[in-house]
Amino acid sequence: MNGLNIFTSNYMETLAEQLALIVRTPLSSPFSPEIIVVQSRGMERWVAMELSRHNGICANCFFPFPNTFLQEMFKKTIPDLPEDSSFDPLTMIFRIMKVLPECIHLPGFESLKRYLGDENTGMKLFQISKRIGDLFDQYLVFRPEMIFNWEKGRDHHWQAYLWRKLSLGKEHLHRAGLWRAFLEKIRKSPRQIEHFPGRISIFGISYLPLFHLEAFVGISRHSQVNLFLMNPCKEYWGDIVSGRETRKIRKKHTRSNDISEELYLEEGNRLLASMGTLGRNFISLISDLDSQVFELFKENQGHTILEKIQSDILRLKNRRFSFLPPDPHDPSPATDSSVQIHSCHSPMREIEVLHDNFLAMFEKDPDLMPKDIIVMTPDIHLYAPFVQAVFGAQIDEKKRIPFTIADQSIMKESRIIEGFISILDLKNSRMSVNRVMALLELPEIKEKFEISESEIEILEHWINETKIRWGIDAEHRRKIGLPVFSENTWKAGIERLLLGYAMPGFGCKMFSGILPYDHIEGSEAKTLGKFLGFLDRLINSVDSLNQARTLSGWSKVFSDIIEQFFAPEQDSEPEIHIFRSILEDMSKKEALSGFDKSIEIEVAKSYLGGLFEDEHLRRGFISGGVTFCAMLPMRSIPFKVVCLVGMNTDAYPRETKTLEFDLMA
Numbered sequence: 001m002n003g004l005n006i007f008t009s010n011y012m013e014t015l016a017e018q019l020a021l022i023v024r025t026p027l028s029s030p031f032s033p034e035i036i037v038v039q040s041r042g043m044e045r046w047v048a049m050e051l052s053r054h055n056g057i058c059a060n061c062f063f064p065f066p067n068t069f070l071q072e073m074f075k076k077t078i079p080d081l082p083e084d085s086s087f088d089p090l091t092m093i094f095r096i097m098k099v100l101p102e103c104i105h106l107p108g109f110e111s112l113k114r115y116l117g118d119e120n121t122g123m124k125l126f127q128i129s130k131r132i133g134d135l136f137d138q139y140l141v142f143r144p145e146m147i148f149n150w151e152k153g154r155d156h157h158w159q160a161y162l163w164r165k166l167s168l169g170k171e172h173l174h175r176a177g178l179w180r181a182f183l184e185k186i187r188k189s190p191r192q193i194e195h196f197p198g199r200i201s202i203f204g205i206s207y208l209p210l211f212h213l214e215a216f217v218g219i220s221r222h223s224q225v226n227l228f229l230m231n232p233c234k235e236y237w238g239d240i241v242s243g244r245e246t247r248k249i250r251k252k253h254t255r256s257n258d259i260s261e262e263l264y265l266e267e268g269n270r271l272l273a274s275m276g277t278l279g280r281n282f283i284s285l286i287s288d289l290d291s292q293v294f295e296l297f298k299e300n301q302g303h304t305i306l307e308k309i310q311s312d313i314l315r316l317k318n319r320r321f322s323f324l325p326p327d328p329h330d331p332s333p334a335t336d337s338s339v340q341i342h343s344c345h346s347p348m349r350e351i352e353v354l355h356d357n358f359l360a361m362f363e364k365d366p367d368l369m370p371k372d373i374i375v376m377t378p379d380i381h382l383y384a385p386f387v388q389a390v391f392g393a394q395i396d397e398k399k400r401i402p403f404t405i406a407d408q409s410i411m412k413e414s415r416i417i418e419g420f421i422s423i424l425d426l427k428n429s430r431m432s433v434n435r436v437m438a439l440l441e442l443p444e445i446k447e448k449f450e451i452s453e454s455e456i457e458i459l460e461h462w463i464n465e466t467k468i469r470w471g472i473d474a475e476h477r478r479k480i481g482l483p484v485f486s487e488n489t490w491k492a493g494i495e496r497l498l499l500g501y502a503m504p505g506f507g508c509k510m511f512s513g514i515l516p517y518d519h520i521e522g523s524e525a526k527t528l529g530k531f532l533g534f535l536d537r538l539i540n541s542v543d544s545l546n547q548a549r550t551l552s553g554w555s556k557v558f559s560d561i562i563e564q565f566f567a568p569e570q571d572s573e574p575e576i577h578i579f580r581s582i583l584e585d586m587s588k589k590e591a592l593s594g595f596d597k598s599i600e601i602e603v604a605k606s607y608l609g610g611l612f613e614d615e616h617l618r619r620g621f622i623s624g625g626v627t628f629c630a631m632l633p634m635r636s637i638p639f640k641v642v643c644l645v646g647m648n649t650d651a652y653p654r655e656t657k658t659l660e661f662d663l664m665a
Helices: 012-023 041-055 066-077 089-103 110-116 123-142 144-151 158-167 175-188 210-219 243-255 270-275 277-287 305-315 347-364 380-391 415-425 433-440 443-449 453-465 474-479 490-502 524-544 551-565 573-593 601-614
Strands: 003-009 034-037 199-203 224-230 292-295 373-377 403-405 626-630 641-644
Touching: 003 012, 012 041, 012 199, 012 224, 034 066, 066 175, 066 210, 089 110, 089 123, 089 158, 089 573, 110 123, 123 144, 123 158, 123 175, 123 601, 144 158, 144 175, 175 210, 199 210, 210 224, 210 277, 224 277, 243 270, 270 277, 270 305, 347 373, 347 380, 373 380, 380 403, 380 626, 415 433, 415 443, 415 524, 415 551, 415 573, 415 601, 433 443, 433 453, 433 524, 443 524, 443 551, 453 490, 453 524, 490 524, 524 551, 551 573, 551 601, 573 601
Parallel strands: 003 224, 003 292, 034 199, 199 224, 373 626, 373 641, 403 626
Antiparallel strands: none
16 A cells, blocks of 8 residues: 555564565565665665565565665656766766866855865865765755755855856756656656556665655655654654753853743753754654654563663653662672773773673673674774784684674775775885885785795895895986985896896896896796786886876776786675776766866875775675674664774764855854
8 A cells, every 4th residue: 555654663673573574465566676775785684684584585675775766766757867967976076177167266266266276187176076066965965945046046156156057957967856856746646657666665764864755755655665763762752952952052042032931941861862863853854744653662671771771762761860779670780781881091902802791791691692793883994903803813712703894995805906006106106125015915916927925035035135125217216306326226126137147247247337146047037027027017007107197098097907917816806896897987977077187196096095985895794793893874783782892082973074165064
C-alpha cells in the first residue's frame, strides 16, 4: 500500500526485525530489487546479515545512498537528462576556475581579487574554487529557494553573480532544479508512475535534510516508503534545549528587555539535549509529515549505570542525586563495568589498555566474541599504526585478538597509491638515495622490474661503494637551487658502475676523469641493467612533471606512471581499478567543465590527493574481528561493546571553521 510509514524504536535490532518482516511480502515482480536506502557500506553489510538471519536469505537487495537513489529517480522521471552533471562538485571546481578569473575585476569581487592576485591557474585559484564549489553544492540541498532567487536576479552580491554565470541556460539541470521539477511532476501525476519501485525502505539514517524528505514524501504518493528511525526516546523531544542553548536564549531576551516573558524552556534529559541536536531537529521535521507512525520501543529494566542512562533517555527524565539507600538489585560500583573511563598518557598506551580490557572481558564473558566489539575514534589514521603495533604484534596465541581497521582512505591503505604519490613528490626534491630506494622496496615495483630482495642488497652495496648520495646530475642540482657539482650524483655513480663493467680500473686507473668500479662480474650485469631501466624511467617520469598540462594531459601522464612502474597483484587489482576510474573521470571533467587551460603538477596532485582521501576500499567492517573505525555521523550499528578512543579536547568535538562568505553560517 502506498504511503509513508515511519517505524521508530530505541533498538536497531527491533527495526531490522521489522524490516525483515516487511520484505517477506514479495514485490509485484520477482525481478524487482528490494530497495533499502542506507548511509554507509557498513550499515549495508549489517542489514544484509540481519535479513539473512531473520529470513534465511538476503538476495536481490539494492542498497543505494540517498543522493544516488534520488539522482536515479530524477533521471527516470525527467526525460533527456545528461549522463554526467556539470554541477557535480568536482566538475564545478574547474568550471569556477574557468569563470572566476573573468569576474574578479567586477564590483563585489574585490576580496577574491586581493586573494588571487595575478594567479589564473595556480593553487590559490584551485583552492578557492573548490571551497566555492562545495558551498554551492550545499546551497543546492539546504538552501534551494536562495538558489532560485539568485537565478531570478534578486540578489547582486558576488556569489549570486557567479552562480548566474555558471547556471545560465542550465537552471533546470542542477540538483535543486531537478528536485523542483521532480516534485512538480509527481504531484501532477494522478496515476502510479511505472518506473517507481513498489517499495522503498530507508534504514539506519538518523538525519535527512528537507531536500531528501520532501522527495521521499513525494515518492510515497506512488510507492510504499518505509522509514526506519532509531529514536532513543519514546517521548516527543523536538523542543528540548540544552543548558548552553538556554543560556543563549536568556541572554538574548535579557538584551531585549523581555525577561518578563515566560520562556517555557524544557531541558528534558540533559545528555540528550546537549548531544542530540541533530536528532532533535530531525524529529521536529518528521513530526509534521503526513505519515503512519509505528512505535516499537522496548523498556529497559536493567540496573547497571549504562542501562539507567538508557532508561532515563527513553523516558526523557533526569536522574537526580539521591541520599536514599541504593537499590539492592544494583551492582556495586566496584563490579559495574558497563561504563568505563580510562585516562592514558599517549595513543599507544590507550590501545594497550584497550587490549588488556578486551582480554578481561573475554575471560569474564565466554559468550562475548571479537565481532561483538566496535572501537571508534575521531582520527582513525592517527590510531591505525598503534592498533597494528599492539593487536597485530601479539606472539602469544592466547592474547591474540582478531581485528580489522575500517574507514582508512585508499591513500593510507594502498601501496600503489603510496608509491605513485612518492614518485610525484620527487619533483623539486634532491632525488636522495633513501627516497629512490624506498620506491624499489615496494613489492609491485620490484615485480615490475623483476628485481629480487637479494639484488636490492647488491644495489645498496654498489650505491654505498660509489658514494651516490643525492641529485641526478650537476644540472639537476642547479635547477633546484643548490650548489652545482657532479660528485655524489646518480650520474657520477652510474658512470663508475658502467665503466667498471666495461674495463678494469684496479682502484687507481681513471678513464676520462672517471674511476671504474671493479666489482661487477658475470650475471651481476643483469642486475645493473634492471636497475638502470628503473632509474631511467624514474628520471624521465619526474622530468615529465615539470611541464604544465591540461586535465586530460595529466591523466595520460599519471596513467603512464602506473603502467610503467607497477605490476598489479591479485590483492592490488581493486586499487588499480579505482585509480584508473579516477583518471578516466579526470579527463571527463575537462570536457564537462570546458576548462582546457594547463595547470601545474601541484594543482593536479592536490586534486588527486583529495579524491584519494575520500576513496575507501570498503573492507574491514564487520568481518569477524574487533572493528576499529572512524567516528562517523549516523554510525548506529549495534554492538555489544562500544569503545571510544582518542576523545581528546582537541579532537572531539571537531572544530569546523566556517568560511567568511558562507551564507548558511
